[in-house]
Structures are given as structure tokens and as C-alpha cells.
Amino acid sequence: MPLVSIQGLTVALPPGADRDKAVEDVSLDVGRNEIVCIVGESGSGKSLTAHAIMGLLPRGVTAAGGRILFDGVDLLKETPRALRKRRGRDIAMIFQDPMAALNPVVNIGHQVTEQIRAHRAISEAEALKQAGALLGEMGLKDVPSLLKAYPHQLSGGQRQRVMIAMALSLSPQLLIADEPTTALDVTTQAQILKLIKRIQAEREMSVLLITHDFGVVADMADKVAVMRHGRVLESGVVGEVLGNPSHAYTRALIAAVPRGESQLPPPPDVRPLVEVSGLTKRFRRGGLFSRGAVNTAVDNVSLTLSRGETLGIVGESGSGKSTLARCVIRLLDPDAGEILLDGADIAHMKPGELRPLRRRIQMVFQDPFSSLNPRQTVGDIITIGPRIYGEDPKEARARAADILRLVGLNPETMNRLPHEFSGGQRQRIGLARALMLRPDVLIADEPVSALDVTVQAQVLQLLDDVRRQMNLAMLFITHDMRVAAQVCHRVMVMRNGKVVETGVTRDIFANPSSEYTRALVAAIPGRQTR
Amino acid sequence: MKHHYIAMRLVKTVLVAIAVVLLSFFMIRLAPGDVATVMAGQSGYADEAYMKSLRAEYGLDQPVPVQLWKYVSAVAHGDLGTSYVRSQPVLTIIMERLPNTLLLDAFALVVAAVGGIWLGGIAARRPGSAIDNATTVLAMFFYSVPQFWLGMMMMLVFAVWLGWLPPFGIETMGADYTGLARMGDVAVHILLPGTTLAFYFMASYARLTRTAMIEVADQDFVKTARAKGIPERQVARRHILRNALIPLITFAGLQASILVGGNVLVENVFSWPGVGTLAYEAVDSRDNPLLLGIFIVTAILVSLFNLITDITYSIADPRVELGK
Numbered sequence: 001m002p003l004v005s006i007q008g009l010t011v012a013l014p015p016g017a018d019r020d021k022a023v024e025d026v027s028l029d030v031g032r033n034e035i036v037c038i039v040g041e042s043g044s045g046k047s048l049t050a051h052a053i054m055g056l057l058p059r060g061v062t063a064a065g066g067r068i069l070f071d072g073v074d075l076l077k078e079t080p081r082a083l084r085k086r087r088g089r090d091i092a093m094i095f096q097d098p099m100a101a102l103n104p105v106v107n108i109g110h111q112v113t114e115q116i117r118a119h120r121a122i123s124e125a126e127a128l129k130q131a132g133a134l135l136g137e138m139g140l141k142d143v144p145s146l147l148k149a150y151p152h153q154l155s156g157g158q159r160q161r162v163m164i165a166m167a168l169s170l171s172p173q174l175l176i177a178d179e180p181t182t183a184l185d186v187t188t189q190a191q192i193l194k195l196i197k198r199i200q201a202e203r204e205m206s207v208l209l210i211t212h213d214f215g216v217v218a219d220m221a222d223k224v225a226v227m228r229h230g231r232v233l234e235s236g237v238v239g240e241v242l243g244n245p246s247h248a249y250t251r252a253l254i255a256a257v258p259r260g261e262s263q264l265p266p267p268p269d270v271r272p273l274v275e276v277s278g279l280t281k282r283f284r285r286g287g288l289f290s291r292g293a294v295n296t297a298v299d300n301v302s303l304t305l306s307r308g309e310t311l312g313i314v315g316e317s318g319s320g321k322s323t324l325a326r327c328v329i330r331l332l333d334p335d336a337g338e339i340l341l342d343g344a345d346i347a348h349m350k351p352g353e354l355r356p357l358r359r360r361i362q363m364v365f366q367d368p369f370s371s372l373n374p375r376q377t378v379g380d381i382i383t384i385g386p387r388i389y390g391e392d393p394k395e396a397r398a399r400a401a402d403i404l405r406l407v408g409l410n411p412e413t414m415n416r417l418p419h420e421f422s423g424g425q426r427q428r429i430g431l432a433r434a435l436m437l438r439p440d441v442l443i444a445d446e447p448v449s450a451l452d453v454t455v456q457a458q459v460l461q462l463l464d465d466v467r468r469q470m471n472l473a474m475l476f477i478t479h480d481m482r483v484a485a486q487v488c489h490r491v492m493v494m495r496n497g498k499v500v501e502t503g504v505t506r507d508i509f510a511n512p513s514s515e516y517t518r519a520l521v522a523a524i525p526g527r528q529t530r
Numbered sequence: 531m532k533h534h535y536i537a538m539r540l541v542k543t544v545l546v547a548i549a550v551v552l553l554s555f556f557m558i559r560l561a562p563g564d565v566a567t568v569m570a571g572q573s574g575y576a577d578e579a580y581m582k583s584l585r586a587e588y589g590l591d592q593p594v595p596v597q598l599w600k601y602v603s604a605v606a607h608g609d610l611g612t613s614y615v616r617s618q619p620v621l622t623i624i625m626e627r628l629p630n631t632l633l634l635d636a637f638a639l640v641v642a643a644v645g646g647i648w649l650g651g652i653a654a655r656r657p658g659s660a661i662d663n664a665t666t667v668l669a670m671f672f673y674s675v676p677q678f679w680l681g682m683m684m685m686l687v688f689a690v691w692l693g694w695l696p697p698f699g700i701e702t703m704g705a706d707y708t709g710l711a712r713m714g715d716v717a718v719h720i721l722l723p724g725t726t727l728a729f730y731f732m733a734s735y736a737r738l739t740r741t742a743m744i745e746v747a748d749q750d751f752v753k754t755a756r757a758k759g760i761p762e763r764q765v766a767r768r769h770i771l772r773n774a775l776i777p778l779i780t781f782a783g784l785q786a787s788i789l790v791g792g793n794v795l796v797e798n799v800f801s802w803p804g805v806g807t808l809a810y811e812a813v814d815s816r817d818n819p820l821l822l823g824i825f826i827v828t829a830i831l832v833s834l835f836n837l838i839t840d841i842t843y844s845i846a847d848p849r850v851e852l853g854k
Contacts, residue, residue, distance in 0.1 A: 054757055056753060056756055056757060084756075084759055084761065084762075085759060086759070087756065087757055087758065087759035088757065088758040088759030088760075089759055092757065092758075093754075093757040095750055095753070095754065097750060100749065100750035100751065101750045101751055101753070101754045102751055102754065103751040103754075103755070103768075103769055103772075103773070104751070104773070104847070104848075104849055105772060105773055105776070105846070105847055105848060105849075106768070106769075106772070107848075114755075114758065114760060114764075114768075115758040115759065115760070118758060118759050118760045118761065118764070119759060150848040150849070152848070152849045163754075166758065
């Protein structure tokens with residue numbers, strides 16, 4: 001008998017939602033001592049399925065049918081009290097963003113002991129001892145001070161290790177991990193996945209891992225279930241599903257995962273359009289009476305960028321890649337160095353001189369939800385730039401229709417508001433806005449990291465097409481090595497504000513010269529198995 | 531770091547006090563009339579010579595810069611001057627009244643916070659329910675009615691009609707209670723003005739608590755707490771309420787600052803012998819030294835309350851560090 005057997009589970013959404021059922025007739029087994037992955041894009045119902053097992057569906061969302069057998073007991077029929085006792089003891093769960101998942105005002109030690117003491121009658125001191133041992137087992141150093149620390153004082157990786165320690169504190173039979181690495185840096189991601197795998201093997205637990213990433217599936221799963229629109233499309237042993245997917249959607253999902261092997265040829269050897277040298281940006285903290293610490297976000301960075309070329313800037317959070325981009329487009333004023341655009345130094349231009357040139361460098365932002373003004377129509381959003389530069393409104397609208405077609409949107413969308421569009425469509429609107437100004441340089445700051453994999457692949461393709469058609473110089477900022485490999489001619493790896501190495505994408509992947517780049521490449525999920 | 535920060539804040543407090551002295555010194559003089567006209571009016575008869583002698587007596591005949599210099603140098607030595615009307619040192623008068631105001635404030639603050647957080651907590655448990663709507667309506671009512679009107683109605687109902695509580699003052703006149711009996715007497719007297727003040731702020735507390743708790747209840751760490759199998763009561767208290775109370779600290783600090791200057795309306799309605807009634811009397815009699823003294827003492831207390839608020843905040847929320 002499998003440990004968990006979900007049979008015909010249906011989860012109903014409250015009246016007024018965009019659909020009646022978030023999960024429909026889902027059946028799935030999790031055996032003892034195995035890792036099962038549920039893969040799917042946003043809205044697939046993968047997360048709600050996991051929450052249904054925990055009995056933690058959001059308010060208004062209910063399990064409307066089916067059974068969830070845990071060790072033969074139907075969890076959907078258990079009393080709230082019995083289910084409460086089971087949570088944390090028999091079934092534990094970790095979440096996507098460990099910063100949000102830990103209480104910001106309670107120290108780490110207390111958050112771990114709280115769980116132990118909710119289920120076992122032991123003293124705080126005894127619980128604290130157990131908590132310390134667990135944290136050590138998770139590979140955390142300096143445990144005594146860690147127990148007294150607060151979540152914000154830890155790194156992302158440390159926080160997720162604390163979450164895992166907490167989840168394991170009562171030796172549950174099942175660990176549910178809901179996108180446990182999505183919010184973490186790439187190298188940390190790989191470590192956390194390794195940790196989960198190690199713990200699973202040592203404790204012979206069952207793990208239900210929710211992910212959108214087939215790379216993670218390949219590395220972790222024994223079995224996999226692919227979900228879409230609330231249904232399981234196919235499931236089976238991981239080798240079979242990955243090697244011989246029976247469903248077209250599974251094939252599309254697998255194909256959409258960037259390979260992490262660069263196909264692009266080395267860049268054309270022409271005179272650079274943008275030349276950045278010795279760029280430095282510092283941030284100071286402090287007030288009227290105090291001189292605060294100085295943080296050098298970008299430290300003496302130089303780069304060149306030619307027409308028709310995509311330069312990838314790759315780094316983890318805090319590497320300074322976004323600050324660099326904001327300096328190049330002069331949203332931030334650099335403290336030192338020069339930025340030559342066609343030979344003119346825009347780093348030190350006054351606002352008045354800079355204004356006519358601003359049009360030539362445009363940016364696409366990471367979050368397609370917050371980067372578009374929710375009260376402006378698409379038409380206004382994309383034509384306001386040209387109109388500011390004096391273009392006739394009628395002409396601008398006519399051109400906007402062409403640009404919308406270019407980015408794959410219907411020109412009739414011009415009269416609609418941003419909230420009516422999906423994430424991928426919004427990112428297309430953002431791109432159309434940038435292109436309306438006929439830029440020479442396009443800066444794309446993590447343009448696909450908020451998007452689902454299949455949408456991600458489409459947007460990447462679009463960016464590459466547009467770059468080719470308009471002969472743009474593109475600065476592509478990403479934390480994802482796989483994405484960089486797909487669209488960049490050259491890659492520059494950054495860490496702590498400094499350039500680690502720069503080179504042709506193919507060479508960097510095949511033969512990274514620095515330890516750090518090697519670690520980044522090694523951390524790409526799904527690499528070992530391919 | 532902490533000591534350095536607190537020292538800097540105290541320096542700023544002094545700067546604020548100086549600014550308040552300068553500003554109010556001039557602003558008070560913008561109002562028409564002075565103590566001489568008031569006294570002349572009270573005596574019923576006054577000729578030019580008498581007015582002139584009065585002004586000379588209080589130094590009002592000297593040029594404004596000279597008056598300012600004299601005043602500022604006296605204040606720098608801790609001398610807030612002498613009241614025109616009462617012929618007593620200003621500081622002595624204020625210090626006599628200040629404890630009464632602080633007592634009333636503390637009472638109102640505690641009642642408002644405890645009652646408001648309790649009501650807000652109930653409302654937050656079921657947003658949109660009858661009990662939520664009832665607290666919302668009640669809160670809006672107390673928030674929108676004028677305090678003096680509410681005070682008069684309370685007095686009418688509980689003191690005049692029902693006769694349960696004394697209508698005004700801080701203690702029974704002529705009773706000369708001592709010890710516990712006196713404390714009991716004051717406690718009975720504080721109920722009406724205290725609750726009148728408290729109702730107004732309680733409404734705000736209830737609304738703030740409700741909003742904050744609903745917001746916090748949606749956060750991931752609350753889900754984590756439930757996933758850990760923590761009993762619901764403990765989730766509500768340790769995880770939801772504990773985080774929801776943090777923004778209330780700022781509000782309590784602001785409220786204390788507003789109250790410390792004495793609530794002119796409520797204190798007057800109930801003849802509460804606090805700084806509020808004192809300020810009213812000082813304005814009425816053009817008693818400039820007294821009024822200025824009240825301003826300075828209030829400004830310093832407000833600064834101190836702000837500092838206490840910030841320190842409390844940094845204790846309640848470990849993410850907040852003083853001076854950052």
C-alpha cells in the first residue's frame with residue numbers, strides 16, 4: 001500500500017472565480033521511501049493538490065470530492081483536531097520563499113521548538129537541544145548563535161535549511177516541498193535539492209516535490225506527474241516520462257526547458273556601439289548625523305556591446321547586475337567610469353544633453369505586473385514615449401499597431417488595460433513599449449524570470465527575433481545560466497559587483513575559467529542526467 | 531551605537547525645543563491685545579498711564595528683540611518665567627497640572643488600546659460578518675462625533691440622569707480623602723473624561739488592528755505555523771497578533787504625543803485640572819509666559835515620547851535597528 005494515495009481528488013473554487021474547479025479528478029500515489037514530483041505551470045493545480053493533503057486549502061477553497069488516503073486513513077474525513085495533530089508530526093511541508101515562510105519577529109530557535117512542543121510534552125531546554133542538533137544535521141554552522149538569530153539575519157539558503165530542519169523535527173513520514181528552490185539563487189538551489197535528496201535517503205521518507213522545472217524533476221524524482229488545468233495529464237516513472245513523453249504538453253514542457261548548451265555562434269566582429277569602462281556605483285547609508293557604510297554595488301566594470309549582439313550578464317542576487325543595467329540606461333548616476341554610446345560619454349551628461357539620447361537605450365523590466373501603469377490603456381502606454389519626443393499621436397498609433405503585430409499581439413488590444421492580459425502578454429506589451437522608441441540598445445532585466453516555462457520560451461524567441469530584425473544591441477540580464485545560454489552570444493559573469501569572467505557563451509559553458517562560473521554551470525538542474 | 535543614537539536624539543530634542551520657543555514667541559505676539567488690555571478690562575477702568583505702567587511692569591514696553599533675548603536666556607537657565615496672572619513661577623504651575631494630564635492620558639491610552647485591540651481582533655476573525663460590521667459602525671461613530679459633545683452626553687447620562695459618576699473635577703471637593711480612599715475617589719472621577727477620550731482612540735485601534743490582523747493572517751508564515759500543527763489559538767496569538775501589533779506601536783506613540791499637550795476640549799468639559807485647561811486659561815488671559823512654558827514642556831515631552839516609540843519599535847521588531 002502506498003503511503004499516500006490520492007483518488008479522484010476534486011478541489012472547488014469559491015463562486016465568482018475564473019473557473020469552478022482548480023483540481024479535477026486527480027489520482028496520484030506516493031510510495032514509501034520515494035520522491036514524487038508534480039510538474040506544472042502556474043494555475044495547474046499542483047500547489048492546491050499539495051495543500052489539500054495538508055488540509056490547508058485557502059479560505060473558500062474546498063475539497064469537493066475524492067479521497068486522500070494517508071496510511072489507509074482518509075484525510076478529508078478527519079476532524080480538524082486530528083488533522084492538526086497530524087500536521088508537522090506525520091506530514092510536514094516547506095514552502096517556496098523561506099523569508100516569507102518564517103515569522104520575522106520570532107527567533108529561529110523558538111520557531112523550531114514551537115513545533116516540537118506543539119506535539120510533544122518536553123521542556124523548552126530539551127526542545128532547544130533537539131533543534132540545535134537538527135540545524136547541525138542540515139549543514140548549518142555556528143548553531144548556538146543561529147538559534148538566537150532572526151530570519152532576516154540569515155541568507156536565503158540558511159533560511160530554507162532552517163525550514164527543512166523544522167519540517168523534519170518530528171520525523172514525518174511525508175515531506176511536501178512546494179517549489180522549495182524557486183526563490184533561491186542558482187548555486188543555493190542545487191545545494192538545497194541535494195540536501196533534500198540526502199535526507200530523504202537517510203530517513204527513508206517519502207517526498208512530494210512540487211516544481212515547474214523539468215531540470216529539477218530529472219535530478220530528483222523517482223516518479224513524476226504532469227499537471228495542467230487541474231488535471232494529471234500523465235504520470236509514471238521519471239525515466240519513462242522524460243525519455244518517452246506520451247502527451248504533447250509534456251513534450252512541449254520538456255522542450256521549453258532551455259538546454260544550458262549554447263547554440264549561438266560567436267558574435268560578429270564589428271565596432272562596438274556601447275563601450276563601458278571602469279563603471280563604479282556605490283550606495284551610501286546614513287543620515288544627518290551619521291556617516292553610514294558604503295556598499296560598492298558595481299565595482300570597476302567594463303564591457304562592450306555591438307549592434308546585432310546579445311551580451312548576457314549573469315549573476316546571483318546582489319551581484320550588481322541590475323545596478324549595472326540601471327547605470328547604463330542612466331536611471332542611476334554612476335560614481336566613476338564612462339559609458340560611451342556611439343563614442344559620446346553619456347555617463348557624465350547633464351539631463352538636458354541626455355534627453356535626446358535616452359530614446360536610444362530602452363529597457364524591458366522583470367515584473368510584467370508592476371512595470372505597466374494599471375490605469376493606462378495599452379495604446380497610451382506604448383505611444384506615450386514617441387509622443388513625448390514629438391511624434392504625431394495619429395502616426396504613433398499607426399506605428400503602434402505595427403509594433404504590436406511584431407510582438408505577436410492583436411492591434412485591437414490598444415484600448416484595453418494591462419490587467420486584462422497574462423504575464424507573457426504583458427511582457428510583450430513591455431517590449432512593444434521599448435521598441436516604439438526605435439532604440440539602438442535594448443536592456444532586458446530578467447525579462448522571463450516571472451514567467452512560466454512555455455511562455456518563457458516564447459518570449460525568449462521573440463526577443464531574439466526582434467534583436468535580429470531591428471539589429472539591436474541587447475544587454476540581457478539573468479540569474480539563469482540556461483536562459484543565458486539560449487539567447488546570448490557572449491556572457492559576462494558577475495559576483496559582488498565585480499566581473500568574474502567574460503567570454504563567448506559556448507566557451508564559458510564548455511570551459512569556464514573561474515571556480516565560481518564552474519559552480520554556476522554545475523548548479524544547473526537536470527545537468528547530470530542529460 | 532545604541533547610546534550614540536539616543537544621545538543624538540536628545541540633542542535633536544533640544545533643537546526642537548529651541549525652534550518651538552522662537553516660533554511660538556513670535557506667533558503669540560501676532561494675536562491682538564496683551565495682558566495689559568485684559569487686566570484693564572477686568573479692572574473696569576483704565577487710563578493710558580495705568581496701561582503703560584502695567585506694560586512696563588511686565589517688560590512689554592521694551593523692543594521685541596530685547597524681550598526675546600531676556601526670555602531665551604532665562605529659559606536656558608531653566609527659568610520659564612513668571613505667570614502674569616498668577617504671579618507664580620510658570621514651571622511650578624505646569625508641574626502641578628502635568629501629573630493630572632498624564633494620569634488621564636495613561637488611563638485613556640490603556641483603555642483605548644486594550645479595548646480597541648480586543649474589538650479589532652474579534653472583527654478580524656470573520657471579516658464581513660455581523661460582528662465585524664457592528665464594530666466598524668461603532669468605531670466610525672466614536673471616531674466622527676465631536677469629543678466635547680460626546681463628553682457632554684456622557685456627563686448627562688451617567689452623572690446627571692443616572693447619578694452614578696461625579697460630573698467633573700479630579701476629586702470630591704472638600705472631602706480631603708487620603709491614601710486609598712483618595713485613590714478610589716480619583717478613580718471614580720477619571721472614568722467619564724477618561725472613557726470619553728478613550729472612545730475616540732479606541733475606534734482607531736480597532737480599525738488598525740482589524741486591518742493589520744487580516745493582512746498578517748494572509749502571510750506565508752501563518753501558513754507555516756498551521757503546517758507545523760500549532761493549535762489555532764497559538765497561531766492567532768503568537769503569529770498573527772504579535773506581528774499585527776507592530777504598526778500599532780507607531781500609532782500609540784502618536785496618540786501619546788497628541789494627548790500630552792492636554793486635551794483642551796475634554797479637560798474643559800469635565801473641569802479636569804490638567805495642562806489642557808491651563809492652556810485654555812493662559813490663552814484667555816493673554817498669559818504669554820505661561821502659554822510659552824506649556825509649549826516648551828509639551829514639545830520636549832512629544833520628542834521624548836517619539837524616542838520611546840522608536841526604542842519600543844526596535845525591541846518589538848528585530849528587523850528595525852535604531853539609527854538605521
